[in-house]
Amino acid sequence: MRILIVGAGIAGLAFARALELRGIVPDIVERRAIWGAKGTGLFLPGNASRAFSQLGLLPDITKVAVPIRHQRVLSHRGEELHNINTERFWAACGPCLALSRADMHSLLRRGLERTSIEMSNSVRHIRQEPDGCEVTFGNGETKRYELVVGADGIRSRVRQIAFPSASPAYTGNVCWRFVAENVVGVDSWTAMIGRRQTLLAIPISPSKVYVYADHAVNLSTAWKYSGSINLERLFSKFSGPLFPLVKKLPPQADLHFSHIESVSIGDWRKKRVVLIGDAAHASSPSMAEGAGLACEDALLLAKVICENANVDEALDIFVRQRERRVSWVHKQCAARDRMRTLPTFISGPLLKYFGASLYERSYRPLLAQI
Numbered sequence: 001m002r003i004l005i006v007g008a009g010i011a012g013l014a015f016a017r018a019l020e021l022r023g024i025v026p027d028i029v030e031r032r033a034i035w036g037a038k039g040t041g042l043f044l045p046g047n048a049s050r051a052f053s054q055l056g057l058l059p060d061i062t063k064v065a066v067p068i069r070h071q072r073v074l075s076h077r078g079e080e081l082h083n084i085n086t087e088r089f090w091a092a093c094g095p096c097l098a099l100s101r102a103d104m105h106s107l108l109r110r111g112l113e114r115t116s117i118e119m120s121n122s123v124r125h126i127r128q129e130p131d132g133c134e135v136t137f138g139n140g141e142t143k144r145y146e147l148v149v150g151a152d153g154i155r156s157r158v159r160q161i162a163f164p165s166a167s168p169a170y171t172g173n174v175c176w177r178f179v180a181e182n183v184v185g186v187d188s189w190t191a192m193i194g195r196r197q198t199l200l201a202i203p204i205s206p207s208k209v210y211v212y213a214d215h216a217v218n219l220s221t222a223w224k225y226s227g228s229i230n231l232e233r234l235f236s237k238f239s240g241p242l243f244p245l246v247k248k249l250p251p252q253a254d255l256h257f258s259h260i261e262s263v264s265i266g267d268w269r270k271k272r273v274v275l276i277g278d279a280a281h282a283s284s285p286s287m288a289e290g291a292g293l294a295c296e297d298a299l300l301l302a303k304v305i306c307e308n309a310n311v312d313e314a315l316d317i318f319v320r321q322r323e324r325r326v327s328w329v330h331k332q333c334a335a336r337d338r339m340r341t342l343p344t345f346i347s348g349p350l351l352k353y354f355g356a357s358l359y360e361r362s363y364r365p366l367l368a369q370i
């Protein structure tokens with residue numbers, strides 16, 4: 001079967017790996033000219049590590065990742081609100097892990113033995129035919145495929161072509177991310193919650209910590225925020241243990257700023273074009289489910305197309321089986337994002353007395369196998 005994957009991010013590489021494990025070698029095109037993930041850190045809840053285990057990559061990931069045995073939530077003043085034993089909660093799936101994005105991408109890429117990735121190329125046009133697609137690439141070449149998989153992220157070109165009316169929507173948060181020396185000695189996932197603001201730090205190596213800071217702002221004022229804002233001033237109401245990380249941010253820090261967006265289109269399939277990962281269902285990062293959902297998509301899509309002689313039926317099964325889980329994650333993310341906008345005298349007690357049960361409630365459905 002001739003399959004084109006557009007995008008060599010987590011979803012595209014994981015899908016190529018899942019296909020290779022089943023004896024299919026796809027083509028991949030990647031828009032970027034140079035290999036290597038930009039970026040910061042990645043937290044993987046247990047369902048993500050289960051998916052990586054099914055891709056045969058977990059042993060290599062655990063060699064470079066930091067195991068996260070607890071998720072601690074503190075008030076902006078440093079009072080502990082709750083502390084989840086993630087090792088126990090995710091025991092049936094696998095460990096929660098944190099690592100650098102660059103390590104994640106190179107492990108996924110090294111996991112491909114026969115698939116080659118064509119860099120600096122993309123799709124310009126896709127012509128649907130009854131049993132496949134004719135694809136015109138950016139370099140002018142035209143090729144025929146039985147299936148085109150859009151794994152090209154939140155600004156997906158494939159989605160623009162197949163679903164022109166679907167576009168990302170602002171979620172109400174702007175965020176900053178960077179990697180720093182772990183001067184505060186954070187040894188597990190630690191978040192501090194203030195009014196409309198979160199500071200999160202996750203160790204990703206023995207000496208480095210991944211820091212994520214977000215701020216809930218309306219769309220009408222979101223344009224005022226950028227990567228050059230003074231984080232020390234913006235998060236000045238926060239105290240230890242995490243405030244020193246933004247206070248001591250060196251001027252040369254590689255700071256990543258984004259307006260957080262999500263994509264909700266429900267049906268990710270149009271004839272012989274299907275979307276996976278962020279192209280299909282990017283969500284706010286408040287559940288840290290992006291990589292996990294992308295890998296689950298990859299595993300299920302490879303399974304259904306290899307186990308069903310009829311590709312169209314296989315794609316219908318794929319969308320049907322994924323829709324419920326993905327929309328659950330979207331709903332939970334939206335609820336978590338809304339909670340951030342509550343005054344701290346409401347969110348504090350809520351997280352203190354109900355935080356653990358809210359965590360279990362929102363993640364429990366993801367313990368189930370896909």
Ligand SMILES: Cc1cc2nc3c(=O)[nH]c(=O)nc-3n(C[C@H](O)[C@H](O)[C@H](O)COP(=O)(O)OP(=O)(O)OC[C@H]3O[C@@H](n4cnc5c(N)ncnc54)[C@H](O)[C@@H]3O)c2cc1C
Nearest residue numbers: 007009010011031043122152153157277278285288290291
């Ligand atoms: C602030 C923030 C924090 C996050 N934290 C976490 C976390 O801790 N844990 C977690 O699991 N998830 C997290 N996520 C989500 C996670 O990063 C994404 O869900 C995940 O990267 C999606 O992978 P993807 O392969 O679908 O898309 P991407 O990673 O965006 O990869 C898409 C690939 O396609 C390529 N591409 C784009 N357009 C084209 C084109 N036209 N032609 C060819 N190639 C193209 C891109 O260059 C890229 O290589 C976070 C997201 C945000 C915004």
